[in-house]
Amino acid sequence: MNYQQDELYDLIRFDDSVLEFIKGTALDGLYYWDLSTPQNDWVDDKMKRTLTAEGDTHVIWRNLIHPEDQRLIIESFENHCENEADPIDIVVKYNHQNGSILYFKYNGKVIRDDVGQPIGILGAHVDITKFIEREKKLSIAENQFRGAFEHSALGMALVSTDGKWLKVNKKLCNIVGYSEKELLAKTFQEITHPDDLDADLNQVQLLLDDKITGYEMEKRYFHKDGHIVWVLLNVSLVRDTDRNPVHFVSQILDITHRKKTEDELRQVTDRLTLAVRGSKIGIWEYDIVNDNLVGDDAQLRLYGYSKGRFSVSLEEWLSSIHPEDVDQCRRDARLAINGEKEFNTEFRVVWPDKSIHYLRALSLVQNDEQGNPSRMVGTSWDMTEEKKSEELQRMMAANDSKRKEMEQFAYITSHDLREPLVTIQRYLDGFIEDYGQNIDADGRHYIEASIRASNHMQELIVGLLDYSRLSKEKELKLIDSNEVLTSVIEDLNALIMTTDAEIVYNDLPTLKAYPLELKLLFQNLIQNGIKFRKQDIKPRIQIQAEQISNGWQFSFTDNGIGIREKDYEKVFTLFRRLHNKSKYEGSGIGLAYAKKIVEIHHGKIWLKSSPNNGSTFYFSILTDNL
Amino acid sequence: MKKKLNSILLVDDDEDCNFFHKRLINRMDITEEIHVALDGEEALDYLKSSIDGKHPQPAIIFLDINMPKIDGWEFLDEYEKLEDIQKAQVVLVMLTTSLNPDDLERAKSNPLVYDYLNKYLDADRIQKIIEKHFSNHL
Numbered sequence: 001m002n003y004q005q006d007e008l009y010d011l012i013r014f015d016d017s018v019l020e021f022i023k024g025t026a027l028d029g030l031y032y033w034d035l036s037t038p039q040n041d042w043v044d045d046k047m048k049r050t051l052t053a054e055g056d057t058h059v060i061w062r063n064l065i066h067p068e069d070q071r072l073i074i075e076s077f078e079n080h081c082e083n084e085a086d087p088i089d090i091v092v093k094y095n096h097q098n099g100s101i102l103y104f105k106y107n108g109k110v111i112r113d114d115v116g117q118p119i120g121i122l123g124a125h126v127d128i129t130k131f132i133e134r135e136k137k138l139s140i141a142e143n144q145f146r147g148a149f150e151h152s153a154l155g156m157a158l159v160s161t162d163g164k165w166l167k168v169n170k171k172l173c174n175i176v177g178y179s180e181k182e183l184l185a186k187t188f189q190e191i192t193h194p195d196d197l198d199a200d201l202n203q204v205q206l207l208l209d210d211k212i213t214g215y216e217m218e219k220r221y222f223h224k225d226g227h228i229v230w231v232l233l234n235v236s237l238v239r240d241t242d243r244n245p246v247h248f249v250s251q252i253l254d255i256t257h258r259k260k261t262e263d264e265l266r267q268v269t270d271r272l273t274l275a276v277r278g279s280k281i282g283i284w285e286y287d288i289v290n291d292n293l294v295g296d297d298a299q300l301r302l303y304g305y306s307k308g309r310f311s312v313s314l315e316e317w318l319s320s321i322h323p324e325d326v327d328q329c330r331r332d333a334r335l336a337i338n339g340e341k342e343f344n345t346e347f348r349v350v351w352p353d354k355s356i357h358y359l360r361a362l363s364l365v366q367n368d369e370q371g372n373p374s375r376m377v378g379t380s381w382d383m384t385e386e387k388k389s390e391e392l393q394r395m396m397a398a399n400d401s402k403r404k405e406m407e408q409f410a411y412i413t414s415h416d417l418r419e420p421l422v423t424i425q426r427y428l429d430g431f432i433e434d435y436g437q438n439i440d441a442d443g444r445h446y447i448e449a450s451i452r453a454s455n456h457m458q459e460l461i462v463g464l465l466d467y468s469r470l471s472k473e474k475e476l477k478l479i480d481s482n483e484v485l486t487s488v489i490e491d492l493n494a495l496i497m498t499t500d501a502e503i504v505y506n507d508l509p510t511l512k513a514y515p516l517e518l519k520l521l522f523q524n525l526i527q528n529g530i531k532f533r534k535q536d537i538k539p540r541i542q543i544q545a546e547q548i549s550n551g552w553q554f555s556f557t558d559n560g561i562g563i564r565e566k567d568y569e570k571v572f573t574l575f576r577r578l579h580n581k582s583k584y585e586g587s588g589i590g591l592a593y594a595k596k597i598v599e600i601h602h603g604k605i606w607l608k609s610s611p612n613n614g615s616t617f618y619f620s621i622l623t624d625n626l
Numbered sequence: 627m628k629k630k631l632n633s634i635l636l637v638d639d640d641e642d643c644n645f646f647h648k649r650l651i652n653r654m655d656i657t658e659e660i661h662v663a664l665d666g667e668e669a670l671d672y673l674k675s676s677i678d679g680k681h682p683q684p685a686i687i688f689l690d691i692n693m694p695k696i697d698g699w700e701f702l703d704e705y706e707k708l709e710d711i712q713k714a715q716v717v718l719v720m721l722t723t724s725l726n727p728d729d730l731e732r733a734k735s736n737p738l739v740y741d742y743l744n745k746y747l748d749a750d751r752i753q754k755i756i757e758k759h760f761s762n763h764l
Binding site: 419422423426427430 | 640642643646649745746
């Protein structure tokens with residue numbers, strides 16, 4: 001034994017203050033129970049102060065032990081007395097006089113007499129109330145955490161730093177479809193979608209490296225049955241007091257439904273974008289407050305740019321507009337911004353390549369909280385094609401009305417011209433009748449020449465009138481061209497007889513045509529065939545027809561004087577005459593008239609001829625599909 | 627010897643035409659009297675007028691279509707409203723230089739109009755009218 005220990009023990013034995021110091025600093029109370037007078041026990045002053053309010057001395061201290069622990073302490077004493085190797089080492093609750101409970105760690109030792117009989121119990125108390133209470137609180141906190149963890153609406157897990165699930169809650173099990181036991185046998189890596197794993201592991205590393213305090217990400221897990229589950233994952237790391245990582249705490253929200261909705265929305269948006277792209281509708285937005293007009297790519301293209309960004313001020317926008325339309329656009333924009341009129345306007349833009357395009361723009365004006373206009377959202381699209389077709393229609397209508405005007409003009413002119421002409425003719429006739437005998441041959445010649453000229457003029461006017469009336473609305477009828485021809489021959493009987501002409505034809509078709517016009521066409525061609533006959537032989541006209549696609553092709557072949565090739569086109573021109581009037585009379589309208597008749601039957605007229613070898617006039621009547 | 631018509635009314639604003647027609651009718655020597663009205667209004671006044679309670683009642687009216695004031699068509703509307711003793715005895719003939727078939731149709735469909743002729747008249751045409759309607763005359 002060490003001499004210092006001997007010395008300390010002696011000091012303890014003989015100097016009370018040493019024992020008091022040890023007792024006062026190391027222990028919260030000494031207890032002694034003299035078994036020879038078991039109704040008495042003793043505690044030191046410190047213990048008294050701890051257990052009572054006023055340091056009451058008339059107390060049987062062991063009665064202050066909490067009833068729950070009375071048995072425990074007796075048993076412990078008895079065990080220890082029988083076998084000293086079994087120590088008295090228990091936690092005992094005491095009732096404080098004020099009713100509160102104090103916890104003491106109680107170590108006891110039996111004191112024996114010379115013969116080994118137990119004569120007393122010595123007990124040493126350490127007040128552990130504070131520790132017990134802290135532990136209780138911790139336990140409450142833990143229970144609370146456990147409850148929150150287990151019953152959370154979120155999936156929750158404690159995950160080891162290498163990814164093993166340490167603790168998982170029911171919700172998480174539901175989300176991924178595994179039982180708790182199954183899940184605890186896996187790592188989070190195993191059920192994470194491979195495309196999301198790297199991103200997750202990168203964050204884990206940052207967290208372990210203490211570079212971030214936590215992270216949140218959307219990721220995919222594989223459900224036990226194989227389908228994908230989208231989750232919003234929130235991870236934090238628990239560290240011990242030395243900041244060594246202990247485990248992760250993960251919160252997991254199932255966002256599959258939201259993702260699905262988002263997907264659907266995206267699909268709708270994609271379709272809309274596609275639709276808008278297909279329709280070439282530009283979308284634009286004008287920030288009224290900051291005077292900034294932005295548009296999408298389609299909008300950009302509408303202004304003639306293939307790349308870049310559509311972002312301009314109002315004035316810059318106006319500078320791309322056709323100068324004649326700028327004022328109107330400026331006015332419409334102002335009216336729309338003031339809320340006086342919706343923006344729905346058409347204008348022309350001048351592209352960088354100087355080409356002009358028609359646009360139409362529509363928009364809504366949005367107001368801020370104060371009700372002031374803050375922005376316009378609109379669309380625009382290209383109207384150029386529509387404008388062109390409108391223009392075309394307008395031109396056609398104009399042509400049509402011009403044509404009608406011309407007809408009207410020709411009609412009125414010829415009518416009005418005819419009236420004085422008839423007067424001249426009649427007066428000339430009357431003059432010859434009344435005074436013919438009184439003037440000489442020269443005088444009569446003057447008058448007769450005047451009569452011939454006025455007769456010719458009459459012919460021209462009638463021809464012009466007929467020509468102008470040709471394009472008037474008429475009705476196609478199914479007619480037998482043999483009958484038409486017969487009727488023409490009857491009408492021309494006088495001419496045919498005097499010239500001894502021969503008209504040859506065999507079976508001609510029945511076809512759809514305008515009756516009067518077809519007759520005039522036949523008549524014109526036969527008259528020409530006879531008129532331009534050779535002097536020495538009698539005229540002969542042969543008429544044939546053959547079926548072609550959509551209709552019939554006719555030919556009128558004569559044995560007349562013929563036409564030079566260079567005049568093939570000229571003969572069809574109005575008032576164009578190839579011959580001197582004195583040799584062949586005529587108005588110069590006949591073939592122009594014939595051409596017009598053929599055209600209203602959707603056909604063509606042409607000829608083959610050579611001088612002195614006769615002519616063949618061909619024409620087609622293409623009315624099968626009308 | 628058949629007797630002459632009592633009277634022929636020419637309604638036309640064209641004096642040259644009237645002169646010529648008067649000359650023609652005079653030369654044919656078919657009527658006691660030729661009266662000329664230069665427009666429809668004048669013609670109506672003439673038809674309504676009376677001497678000793680007797681209206682003129684011409685045998686034939688030659689009516690021009692195209693006239694100022696009351697034209698041929700308007701004249702027909704008014705003429706229809708006249709009492710029978712004021713109307714022509716038999717015939718009303720419309721005259722025109724018009725070659726418009728629409729005018730022809732319109733004239734044909736009017737029961738008051740006996741014939742529709744292009745100006746100028748000639749002896750043959752007048753003769754035909756007389757033969758048909760006034761067979762007891764010349």
